[in-house]
Amino acid sequence: MPLDHAPARARILLLEDSPLDAELIAEHLEKISPVPEIRRASSRAAYMEALDERDFDVILSDFSLPDFDGMAALELAAAQVPDVPFIFVSGVLGEEVAIESFRRGATDYVLKQRLIRLPAAVERALAEARERTERRRAEHQKELLVRELSHRVKNTMAMVMSIVRRTARNSGTVESYVENLSGRLRAMADAHALLFESNWTDAELLQVLERTITPHEQGNRFHVTAGPLIHLDPKAALALSLAFNELTTNAIKYGALSNADGQVAIDWSREEIDGEPWLALRWCEIGGPAVSPPHEDGFGTTLIQRSIRYELRGETVLDYAEAGLICDIRFPLSASDENIIS
Structure with a gap:
């Protein structure tokens, strides 16, 4: 059974010349x-030294002191530690x-004749x-989230x-346009939905x-x-989702999934290159019709290669082997990502 953490001790700066x-x-x-x-300060110098250190949670101050008064102490505190009661x-x-002290930022006042009020006043402050x-x-945090959301929406709209x-x-044809566009947008939507489930972390x-x-x-x-269990940041998740969609669509139209016998094998590993963790993923099609390199790269191939290269600083190698397409994808995983588990 977990133990409750004890509350931290409050740190009080006491400005008081009378022992x-x-x-x-x-x-x-x-x-x-x-x-x-x-921590007691009995003079202006000691008080200013304590203010510079900012190592306290509340200030208690006498009003009349030999070398300066409480209002001056209040003004110094308001200038240097405005959030401290x-x-x-x-x-x-x-x-x-008293009214003037509140106007200048004092939280409360307690008469020395009624110190019984002091603990409650300190706790309330x-x-x-x-x-x-x-x-x-x-x-x-809300402001940061709104900025991040705005940034992501702009990037997403630019990509769309x-x-x-x-x-x-x-x-x-119009039909092929609708089909291809729907698949790509669906892949983006699925990746966004998955990231949303994890609060857009990984x-x-x-x-x-x-x-x-x-679905296929x-x-x-x-x-x-x-x-190994690999957690992807949002950029990597979106890039791979689009890459998987293009590879799947190509396999259905032209590759291993275009006949009744073809299959697709997918595996990955984690590598260390110059002390940096990399993901190495292979997509291998077998049992489909014989393939050969295209005369020119289509948009799907370009989308895969550019997203891995420019978004993830990685590389994509496409091997149009006669037995079936092999796609090797490699890119560095964030060195600060503590969610990568070997």
Whole structure:
């Protein structure tokens, strides 16, 4: 059974020139659990040194000090550590002064004659500070997500527009255009759906492959020898999804899946090249009609090669062996990706 983490001790900067008052304040703060750490500053110099270190969660300050006053201490704190709660602990604090201190950013004030209020005031100030910090963190995260989404949408739309234009240029009929374009867009949609399920962090290679080939599976004609578990970042998942779609479409039209006996074998491994992990994947067609190199590369071949080369810094080798097409795809996996499992 997991153990609960104990709450961290609050760190308090106490600006107080009177040792006796400082001792009384410390005694009342012992009612907070866990008991906070207290750093006392008794002069302007010590206070400014503590502000520079920024190693505290709340400031408690007397209002009247020998070499400067509490308002000056508040202004220094507001300038250097504006997110740290500032509480006056004073023997005398008139109503007008209290209102002015709040206007300048003070969180609360506690009279030394009523130090019994101090623990609750400190805990409340700390809770409010944590809430503000969490709210800012959430807003910052939201802003990052919106920027990332905007970036991805722009890239996706650019890719879609390119695919639409190139598919139209390489299609002889409206029917072939619709078929080819639908397949490519479906491959992109499937990859996006898979990434969405993982909060757009990564996708397993095997899942990307299965999303592409499963709709075309007839009689176990795909033989997948799963290699190590590989998690792909979004760019790699989209590039491979498009590559698998082009290879599958080509196999159905011209290759091993164009007859009743052909099969496709797929396997992959993880390699180390110059200390960097690479994915090596092979698509091998057997039992289909004899193949030969085309007179010129079609858009499907170009799409595979360019996406692997330019998007993933990898390479694609197509071998039009008489027994069937062999496609070798290799590209470096992110060295910072901790989700690659041998």
